[in-house]
Amino acid sequence: MEKTVDTVSSVSISRRGREMQSSPIRKLAAIAEARKKKGIRIYHLNIGQPDLPSPSPVLEAVHSFSKKTIEYAPSNGLPEPLSAWKKYFAHFGIQFDESELIVTTGGSEAITLALCAVCDAGDEVLVFEPSYANYFGFAGIANVKPKAIPTTIENGFHLPSEDVIESYINEKTKAILYCSPSNPSGTIYSRDEIQRLVNVAMKHGLFILSDEAYREFAYESNALSIADFPEVRDRAIVLDSCSKKFNVCGVRIGVLASHNKDVVSTILKFCQARLSVATVEQLAMVPLLEDPDKYSNPIVEEFRKRRDLVCSELKEIPGVVSYKPEGAFYIVVGLPVKDTEHFARWLVEEFEYEKETIFMAPAQGFYVTPGKGTNEVRLAFMLKIEDLKRSMIILREALKAYNTASR
Amino acid sequence: MEKTVDTVSSVSISRRGREMQSSPIRKLAAIAEARKKKGIRIYHLNIGQPDLPSPSPVLEAVHSFSKKTIEYAPSNGLPEPLSAWKKYFAHFGIQFDESELIVTTGGSEAITLALCAVCDAGDEVLVFEPSYANYFGFAGIANVKPKAIPTTIENGFHLPSEDVIESYINEKTKAILYCSPSNPSGTIYSRDEIQRLVNVAMKHGLFILSDEAYREFAYESNALSIADFPEVRDRAIVLDSCSKKFNVCGVRIGVLASHNKDVVSTILKFCQARLSVATVEQLAMVPLLEDPDKYSNPIVEEFRKRRDLVCSELKEIPGVVSYKPEGAFYIVVGLPVKDTEHFARWLVEEFEYEKETIFMAPAQGFYVTPGKGTNEVRLAFMLKIEDLKRSMIILREALKAYNTASR
Structure with a gap:
């Protein structure tokens, strides 16, 4: 009865899969691990994983999970977390009803599903480069093209004029x-x-997807939400995440919020397919979301000190171009080298200063346009003040050594 | 400085968003809740949410989560869960190295990412209808077309011949x-x-995506894995989930496994964009995955009893077409009515037998082809034996009343 297979045809990966960039930091990470085994201490300025402990109520909530069955949550989220997110937003003067909110698996899922709800394959979404590199990944999964509008280090990566932004729009x-x-x-x-x-x-009938995961990390004045602009009530989508503000990156709890009922109902349809978000971790976030300042303020204050230190130290290193970032816990820095990918690798693989070196993220990964950001790195402030201080000394020494060697 | 906006263009949802089916069961669910408030008891035969408690080691693992910071896990999964999944598969004679496994947010994410790795927008994937309805959702998100090959209740929904399957293939x-x-x-x-x-x-250069989430629910003989077919080592992708086998639907822990290194590295790139899977719940699954029979056997035995009962009761109801499902905990049943969507709604909204009624899933949602499955429902065995018995009595009475009323 069985047929013999007379020909064998090979299989191939999708184009979107082949075109997806793999994280350049991952390659360096393997090299860094090998180097550590040789007794070199490496200061990680490359990662966005907070080093501070998670607030105790989230751990207590995990430890006291009281259900006997870990059931599917509703696709839009459990009632308690939805209500807690509503309170969280209201705390910032942002009014969303529970029916306008969807709990997601991290901000990542919120962004991916928002892209799918507003774009079809081949559509374009405007981003500003340097941009969060994973936006390119989400766009790749969703078959959407990120169209990059340049911003420059000279004005601290602030936005260009309306005319310039409009010039990147097409049908x-x-x-x-x-x-x-x-x-x-x-x-x-x-x-x-x-x-x-x-x-x-x-003017151009565009949705605005506003990633507000770093809302609390605003050191000069409050960060505005897109929800503060009532004109775009019908086209604004707020994307948020617990990860950074509460030092709980591993819970993977985010949220999507919109006053546009079609957006919410469309994304709910996508969410019904994936069923639900992790029950234990949804519930564990409730105490933090209900009293956000209490838990995020100490975290933010620590990062403010770190930012201030890094900025003042960077100013003292010859040839380094920097600015004072108003928020978050990163800075993109211009270095007096031609190729920061080569420099970052050299640091991790070869350089040492008193048995220590630093790991930085080359900035090319944050640009869509080839050849941009080649003399820039991103630094994350995920180390204690004294380690950051030490890292800046190492950076200064490394630049000296690198530029002497290459001359 | 600010420009005035002279025209306002409206926004619109993507085509993939508009074309996504919303779950037909959700509409009935709201009606059911209203009916319960009127004092009518409703037996839920519509849902796949297990009613049994989760095994105690998973709850103990949650309660004893010992880290101080809930950090991002590696994008492919934490080492302990990866090693536990390896052991889990080995228990069934399936050999995967940790490097061939990726922990996912439920089976749902595994399936969605597998589709993205092997298909581009507009590509087609063969499915057999009736099919898990969420496959259509994942395909919608991924911009992939599910091409449905019919199977019929008369032969218990077994597969057609190779020739028939081949006739659905195109470029x-x-x-x-x-x-x-x-x-x-x-x-x-x-x-x-x-x-x-x-x-x-x-013959045709196709990947095989094998969803093995119900592996353990095999009542006549073991269910084969696609990994048992060495010819397709280069093109088989195993998709699995903890949800059903361990009664932990809400943990959202699944896995993707393949010997094809390009598949794994491509999906890892997608996974790096979404960063990681919930840390607490990844770790909580380890004790169950390391000793699967111990925790899944009691669950499977209970469902075997329920299947046996439902099958023998269904045979006694006039006009009902059924068969004996070899596994899982569902059955698609043919009913002597023209439109099961109408019948299911009538049951939930109007019918009662001694103050009780039943909620069933109309089968149209499991078919891609319009007009198919209109006289079928899916029953899930998520009730205790005595409640299932009672449900079958109600079904018999309901069919009598419905068919009398419509004559």
Whole structure:
């Protein structure tokens, strides 16, 4: 009965899979692990994983999980976390009803599903480069093209004029995706800057996807939410995450919020397919979301000190171009080297200063446009003050050694 | 400085968003809740949420989570869960190295990412209808077209011949996606049937995506894994989930396994964008995965009893077409009514038998082809034996009343 197979055809990976960039940091990470085994201490300035402990109520909530069956949560989220997110937003003067919120598996899922809800395959979404590198990944999964509008270190990566932004729009453009306070630059957009995005979105029929995961990390004045602009009530999507503000990256709890009922109902349909978000960790976030300042303030204050230190130290290193990031816990820094990928690798693989070196993220990964960011790195402030101080000394010595060697 | 907005353009949802089906069960669920408030007891035969308690080691693992910071896990999974999944598979004679495994947010994420890795927008994937309805959702998100090959209740939804399967293939076809033991039909494909899929995949250069979430629910003989077919080592992707076998639907822990290094590295790139899977719940699954029989056997034995009861009761109801599902905990049943969507709604909204009624899932949602499954429902065995018995009595009475009323 069985047929013999007379020909064998090979299989091949999808184009979106082949075109997806693998994280350049991952390659360096393996080298770094090998180097540590040789007795070299490496200061990690490359990662966004907070080093501070998670607030105790989240751990207590995990330890006291009281259900006998770990059941599916409703696809939009359990009632308690939905109500806690509503309170969280209200605390910042942002009014969302529970029916306008969807709990997601991290901010990552919120962004991916928002892209799928507003874009079809081949559509474009405006981003500002340098940009959170994973936006390119989410866009790749969703078959959407990120169209990059350049910003420059000279003005602290602030936004260009409306005219410049408009010049990147074509008939495929469906949305603007931005992050303020920004990963990777720490930039916070002013009211005037966000108003430009609002005007462009109104004029050209674009959705605005606003990634507000770093809301609390605002050192000069509050960061505005896109929800503060009532004109775009019908086209704004707020994306948020517990990860950074509460030092709980591993819980993977985010949220998506919109006053546009079609957006919410569409994303709910996507969410019904994936069933639900982890029950234990949804519930564990409730105490933090209900009293956000109490738990995020100490975290933010620590990062403010770190930012201040790094900025003042960077200013003293010859040839380094920097600025004062208004928020988040990153800075993109210009270095007096031609190729920061080579420099970052050399640091991890070869350099040492008193048995120590540093690991930085080359900035090319945050740019869509090839050849951009080649003399920039992103630093994350995930080390104690004294370790950051030490890292800046090592950076200064490394630049001296590298530039002497290459001359 | 600010420009005035002279025109306002409206925004619109993506086509993939508009075309996504919303779950038909959700509409009925709201009606059911209202009916319960009127004092009518409703037996839920519609849902796949296990009613049994979760095994105690998973709850103990949650309660004793010992880290101080809930950190990001590695994108492919934490070492302990990866090693536990390896052991889990080895227990069934399936050999995967940790490097061939990726821990996912439920089976849902595993399936979605597998589709993205092997298909581009507009590509097609073969499914057998009736099919797990969420496959259509994952395909929608991934911009992939599910091409449905019919199977029929008359032969218990077993597979057609190779020739028939081949007739659905065109130049867009990239993969076969199947589930055995099957949701929604409970069918387990024999070695000969899976061999047909293997032959077709070899001949036409297709990947095989095998959803093995119900592996343990095999009542007549063991369910085969696609990993038992060495010919397709380069093109088989095993998709699995803890949800059903361990009664832990809410943990959202699944896995993807493949010997094809390009598949694994591509999916890892997607996973790096979404960062990681919930840390607490990854770790909580380890004790169950390391000793699977101990925790799944009691669950499977309970469902065997329920299946046996439902099958013998269904045979006694006039006009009902059924079969004996070899696995899972569902059955698709043919009813002597024209439109099960109307019948199911009538049951929930109007009918009562001694103040009780039943909630069943109309089967149309499990078919891609319009007009198919209109006289079928899916029943899930999520109730205690006595409640299932009672449900079958209500079904018999309901059919009598419905068919009398419509005459």
